[in-house]
Amino acid sequence: MKCKHLSLLFAVLLVFNLFASNYVFAEEIKETEPTLVALGDSIPYGTNLPDRSQAFPNLILDGDTTVINKSTPGQTSTQLLAQVTTDPETGQALQNADVITINTGNNDLLQAAKIAEIAAAIQAGKEIDYETLEKEVAVAALKAGENLAVILHTIREINPDAPILLYNIFNPFPGLEAEPVKTLHQVGEMILKDVNKGFPLVASSFSNAFVLDAYSAFDGNQAKLVNAFPDVHPNSEGHKVLASLADNLLLGLYPPTEPEPEYELNLSLTPEDLTDGPVEIHVDTKGKTPLKVMWMAGAKTELDFLKVEDVNFLEGNSFEVTENGTYTVLAIFSEDSMSRAIQMIEVSNIVPLMENPTYELDLSISPNEDTEGPVTISIDTKDQTPISLMWMKGEKIDLDFLNIEDVNFLQGTSFEVSENGKYTVLAVFSQDGMARALKTIEVTNIVSAVEPPIEEPPVEEEGNTPPPPVKKDETKQPVEKKQVAKSGNKLPNTATSAYNYLVWGAGLLFVGLVSITSIFVYRRKFAV
Numbered sequence: 001m002k003c004k005h006l007s008l009l010f011a012v013l014l015v016f017n018l019f020a021s022n023y024v025f026a027e028e029i030k031e032t033e034p035t036l037v038a039l040g041d042s043i044p045y046g047t048n049l050p051d052r053s054q055a056f057p058n059l060i061l062d063g064d065t066t067v068i069n070k071s072t073p074g075q076t077s078t079q080l081l082a083q084v085t086t087d088p089e090t091g092q093a094l095q096n097a098d099v100i101t102i103n104t105g106n107n108d109l110l111q112a113a114k115i116a117e118i119a120a121a122i123q124a125g126k127e128i129d130y131e132t133l134e135k136e137v138a139v140a141a142l143k144a145g146e147n148l149a150v151i152l153h154t155i156r157e158i159n160p161d162a163p164i165l166l167y168n169i170f171n172p173f174p175g176l177e178a179e180p181v182k183t184l185h186q187v188g189e190m191i192l193k194d195v196n197k198g199f200p201l202v203a204s205s206f207s208n209a210f211v212l213d214a215y216s217a218f219d220g221n222q223a224k225l226v227n228a229f230p231d232v233h234p235n236s237e238g239h240k241v242l243a244s245l246a247d248n249l250l251l252g253l254y255p256p257t258e259p260e261p262e263y264e265l266n267l268s269l270t271p272e273d274l275t276d277g278p279v280e281i282h283v284d285t286k287g288k289t290p291l292k293v294m295w296m297a298g299a300k301t302e303l304d305f306l307k308v309e310d311v312n313f314l315e316g317n318s319f320e321v322t323e324n325g326t327y328t329v330l331a332i333f334s335e336d337s338m339s340r341a342i343q344m345i346e347v348s349n350i351v352p353l354m355e356n357p358t359y360e361l362d363l364s365i366s367p368n369e370d371t372e373g374p375v376t377i378s379i380d381t382k383d384q385t386p387i388s389l390m391w392m393k394g395e396k397i398d399l400d401f402l403n404i405e406d407v408n409f410l411q412g413t414s415f416e417v418s419e420n421g422k423y424t425v426l427a428v429f430s431q432d433g434m435a436r437a438l439k440t441i442e443v444t445n446i447v448s449a450v451e452p453p454i455e456e457p458p459v460e461e462e463g464n465t466p467p468p469p470v471k472k473d474e475t476k477q478p479v480e481k482k483q484v485a486k487s488g489n490k491l492p493n494t495a496t497s498a499y500n501y502l503v504w505g506a507g508l509l510f511v512g513l514v515s516i517t518s519i520f521v522y523r524r525k526f527a528v
Contacts, residue, residue, distance in 0.1 A: 036065040037093045039080060040103030042073035043167075043242075048233045056234075057101055059243035061250065068093045076111070077104045077147035084154050094158045101165045101246065102151070105144040109169065109191055110232075112140030118187060119230065122180035133187070141195045145202055152206045163253065164209040165246050168196045171215065172232035174222035181229050212245040263288055263333050265343035276353040278320040281345060283329055285317075290331040295319060299344055300328035324350050359384060359429050361439035373446040374416040379425055381413070381437075386427040391415055395440050396424035420446045 038044040038057035046055030057067050070083070070090050080102075083090050094100065113136070118128055148166075155164060171188035173181050196215050203209040218225050218238070225238035234242065266284040283293055293314040294305060305311055312319065321327060324347050333339040362380035379389060389410040390401060401407055408415065417423060422442045429435040 033064055033066050034061070034098035035093075035096055036060060036067050036099045036101065037097040038067065038069045038071050038101045038103075039084070039090075040071045040101070040167075041075045041106055042071070042233060043103045043106065044069060044071040044101060045073050046239070047073050048227055048231055049236060049239065054236050054239055056239040056242035056246070059240060060099070060101075060246045065099070068097070071103070074107055075104070076107045077144040077151070078108075080104050081147045081151050081154075084151050091158055094155055094162075097159055097162045099165065099246075099250070100155060100159070100162050101167070102148075103167045104148060104151070105141075105195070106169055108140045108144040109137060109195065112136045113187065113191060115184065115187075119180045119184060122183050128183070128187075130190075134190070137191050137195075141191075141198065144195075145198045148199075148202050149205065152202065152209060156206055161208065163250070164203075164206070165212055165249060166199060166203050166209060167212045167214045167242065167245070168199045169215060170218035172218075172222060172226045173229065174226070175220070176223075184229075210249055212242075212249060214242060214245065217241050217245060261288070261339075263331070263339055263341040265329055265331055265341045267327075267329060267343050267345035269345070269347065269349070272349065274349050274351050277350045278322045279347050279350055280318050280320050281327060281329075281347070282318045283314070283331070285331055285341075288333055290333050291335070293317070293329065293331045295327055295329045297321075297323075297325060297327055299326045300330075302330060302340070302342055304328075305330050321347055322350065324348050357384065357435075359427065359435055359437040361425060361427055361437045363423075363425060363439050363441040365441065365443055365445070368445065370445050370447050372449050374418040375443050375446055376414050376416050377423055377425070377441060377443070378414045379410075379427070381427055384429060386429050387431065388428045389413065389425065390428075391423055391425045393417075393419075393421060393423055395422045396426075396438075398426065398436070398438055400424075401426050417443055418446065420444050 036057055038055075044055060044057050046052035049055060055069070057069055070087075070093060072079070072083075075083075084094070113133060118133075121128055152164065152166075169192055171185065171192055173185040173188050175185050176182055192215060199211045203211050218234075218241070221241075225234055225241055227233055227235050264286055266286065268282045268284070270280045270282065281295075285293075294311045295314065296304060296310055296312065326344055326346050328342065328344045330342045331340060333341070360382050362382065364378050364380070366376045366378065377391075381389075390407045391410065392400060392406055392408065420443050422440055424438065424440045427437045429437070
């Protein structure tokens with residue numbers, strides 16, 4: 001027995017990348033469009049439409065079907081029965097059909113009622129023999145019902161499962177006051193009142209066969225849905241209504257499958273600020289409960305998680321990392337692993353722990369050779385920026401700089417001196433004054449300028465000869481003076497506790513010193 005599924009009636013089903021619990025992927029599967037076979041007369045054929053593609057079989061399911069239109073204009077139920085039972089092409093189409101529509105009986109009744117003759121009689125002012133009309137219509141309706149039963153039986157033998165959508169007959173004549181339409185509308189109502197009752201009785205004898213109520217859909221709407229008299233065919237809007245009847249039934253029988261819930265992950269870091277590590281990565285599954293959560297270092301795809309030896313499995317909803325880089329998280333939400341979500345996050349806020357820096361100074365003089373002065377003392381702070389620089393004459397210690405009146409504050413990194421001697425520089429690198437460096441240098445190359453002696457001419461006396469000139473002793477060598485640079489003293493490790501208290505007190509005093517320094521520099525910089 002041929003079995004048709006809901007997927008054949010609706011959108012293409014895609015199943016991709018089956019991520020099973022053992023990590024096996026399935027191939028992609030794609031179903032074809034459903035096949036719809038249309039049987040009947042000129043209505044499904046699309047007679048008198050601007051384009052036959054507007055016929056209702058082509059509009060069912062928004063046109064997402066493969067339509068095989070086997071309808072014929074003017075066909076009666078007897079002719080349709082012959083087609084279904086004897087035509088091989090129709091039989092093959094029915095065998096492969098997923099949906100079957102039938103419109104029949106219209107021509108049976110129109111021919112029995114002799115609608116054209118009735119219209120002519122009305123226009124000629126003749127009376128209508130309603131008794132004869134009813135008898136002939138009753139015979140035709142009975143025959144159409146018998147034919148329809150055999151047609152459905154034959155289709156069910158060919159195709160046991162496809163839904164059969166059987167349209168009943170609508171009255172094509174609007175309820176207007178103008179003749180002959182007014183009388184034709186009344187005749188139609190008289191005929192269809194009993195005929196349409198037979199459609200459900202016949203359909204109920206067969207599985208998966210349904211009657212679509214075209215009569216009610218068109219009742220009172222003929223002026224909008226049917227071409228103008230004498231045409232009895234639906235217009236484009238009428239065909240849309242016929243297609244909607246099929247859609248409503250199919251959607252009621254096979255409601256669209258609810259879309260799979262979308263799964264997503266949100267990853268966040270704690271802390272977000274710079275840290276020496278570790279950093280905790282939190283996994284938010286948006287209220288969904290995963291069966292398993294795993295992570296890997298680096299930018300990964302789902303396929304990378306097949307390498308189980310490289311995968312880290314989580315028991316909770318967070319994990320810690322100690323290095324910067326990209327991390328990928330995969331969450332599985334179903335046993336077949338088709339419901340899953342993957343997300344990446346970048347960690348870049350881990351910085352190595354820095355040791356406390358050591359502060360040093362390097363002092364140099366310029367020029368180095370003997371000079372009459374001044375000498376420039378330059379300060380090298382070893383690429384570290386001090387808060388304040390100051391200097392004093394003589395070899396000093398940190399505490400000496402508490403005597404503000406003897407301290408010289410610097411705005412740059414050099415100062416000039418005009419006398420030989422020792423000079424001490426103090427650099428402060430922190431607001432609390434605890435980070436500082438002290439250095440002493442000795443200047444010895446400043447020499448005094450020597451004026452040349454003035455020779456007076458000797459007084460000549462008679463009878464006396466001038467004494468011989470005094471010769472300069474060229475063997476006497478000048479004494480060479482060498483530059484001596486000395487570094488400041490450092491506190492010994494064996495300092496007493498009393499001296500430690502003194503150092504701590506000095507540190508507190510340096511806080512005040514830094515503040516005073518800042519004020520002094522500010523006033524000096526902006527003084528008018």
